[in-house]
Amino acid sequence: MDNLKERLLNGEKRAAARLISIVENNEDVDQILLKDLYKNTGNAYIIGITGPPGAGKSTLTDKLVKSVRKTGASVGVIAIDPTSPFTGGAILGDRVRMSDLNTDDGVFIRSMGARGHLGGISEATGAAVDILDIFGCDYIFIETVGVGQSEVDIVKACDTTVLVSVPGLGDDIQAIKAGVMEIGDVFVINKADRDGAIKTKNEIAMMLELKEDRSWIPPVDMTIAANNEGIEGVLESIAKHKEYMLESGNGFKRRVENRKNSLMNLVKDRMTRVLLEKTTNGGMFEELAQKIVAKESDPYTATDLILGKLNLS
Amino acid sequence: MSKPIRVLVAKPGLDGHDRGAKVVARALRDAGMEVIYTGLRQTPEQIANAAIQEDVDCVACSILSGAHSTLLPRVKELLKEKGGDDILFIGGGVIPADDIPYLKEKGCAEVFTPGTPTTVTIDFIKANVKK
Known part of the structure; x- marks a missing residue:
């Protein structure tokens, strides 16, 4: 066990992977291990990517990670897919869109089954993020299960939430509903070459204008992730939100809130x-x-x- | 919840046929396993790296291109290099019977050819992963 600790601190991928399995399986050693290592967390910036199934979360994540990698920063990705409520089995397919990243030494990707957890992430996601943080990732992306209207747990697990939507999912009534539409710090309309993209963008932007707290109005970016279009814009929006969170003190408040949760x-x-x-x-x-x-x-x-x-x- | 077996289902090399891999992936899912699917046209490096990061118990390579005698041993070699020698390594696809002894000698625990019932593969994985 001490060995795993050492190896994780030395940035050994196999050790990080093993430790994530240990926390995922709720093996008894996990808490003892993480007690000692906890002081090494807090260096990574955590970005949540959420949105409905098929919106392009994995493709967008792949492109965002590639772009971040150009700056030399190291990146972790935790991608969650649903677990069968009947057999406990799962098909974890988010890597399919990220296969170029498999050979990049500065990237660590881990797929997780939701394992019965309903909020869009798995129970062990938080601990897995901590492990990748200790492992030395500068940025950690959490890609949620494809969400519906009320899976909002991601907001309690990250610093900036990116909500990915696509044109044509509904009218402006959908945009003012409670739930998932409230959690985005940055909105992305992906597949922006499709009909209705501008209308969708305007509806969301209008909804955001009505926000009570006007210190941060989430930007709405347009992307065609599959063609690598609009990616830099999203990264800029994330960077602006990060800066806002730091300067306003809300970043610290949010981390306390997340830890409380x-x-x-x-x-x-x-x-x-x-x-x-x-x-x-x-x-x-x-x-x-x-x-x-x-x-x-x-x-x-x-x-x-x-x-x-x-x-x- | 008991610990699910994690399996990487991979398609090494240049072949675009993944019906078989998907059928196997689905069957393993229904047997309660977590299946990580890599997608088509993966290099041995991509497969081995994914296997390590995902901390899988088994790597299952499906190959129909005829390049099995080159690619499968290479995947096994890389797994070993990266500290994953204990991961159960199996293959499947259109593989002539004459080539199977060589693949086994190179570290393929078993080779499943067309017509194998998925239950045979499932039972083999359950019986042979290191737990």
Whole structure:
């Protein structure tokens, strides 16, 4: 284990890859390992790429990474795809669009299955980001599962959220709905050579004009990622947002907010594990559920009984 | 959740036929594995690098171009060089029976030719990955 630590700090890819598997599989060693290494995090800038399936997230990520690489900065990519709720299996296909990056020594790409997590990223995404940060990546891109309207977890895992949309997905009512449309710090209309691109851009820009907090109005960039068009514009927007976050102090606030969120998740995870152990691996739940159905108990009394096992209530 | 087996399904070299690879990928997915698919026309370097970064338990190369005796040993060699000698390495595709002993000698744990039921491949992977 110490060996893995050393190897990660030396920037060895196999060690980073192994450690990500360890946190992904929730192996018990993970927390001990990351306790020591945690002080080495915080150097990478984390960019979330989200949007509906087929919008071009992987293609855009590929082009953004290539462009960042020209500056000499090293890049990590974490790409998440859905896991089957039936078999636990997954097809992780984001690498298909990034195969040129496979031979670039300054790039580390990792595909992850969402593994039952519904917010657009996987439970272990945050820890995987920390590992790539310690490994030495200057920029880390997180590409989410293709999202619908309410998968907004990415915003709690990154510094700048890029929301990728495409023309023709809906009218201006879609643009003012709550949820995913609220989380973009930078908006990208990809496949901008398609009909309706300018209309989509205007609708989104108009929605953004109505923002209450006017200190940052997200820019709306147009790209044709497959042809490498508009990429520099997106990078400039990301850089501007980064600068804004630094100068306004919001960047620090957001990192605290994100850590608070992941702390809450860690505590919940561990409490769930302890609770399961103390309730005969859920056997107590089964027993109480039967009593509730038989009207011998009620859900609220049962909750008190279960939490009693944790000495919390 | 128990730890899923991770498999890299790769298409080395210059052949544009990936129906077989996709059928296998789908079958492995349905068997509860996480399948990382690389896409077409990959060099051995690209495949080995992806395998290391993805920390896979198995690399499965599908090849129909006839260049298997050159490309498969090269992938295995690179995996070894990059510290992935413990990764289960298998091949499949249109590969003449006469070539299989050579591929096995070069580190291919098994070679699955056309007509192999996907269950055979699944069982082989489950039985042979290092856990």
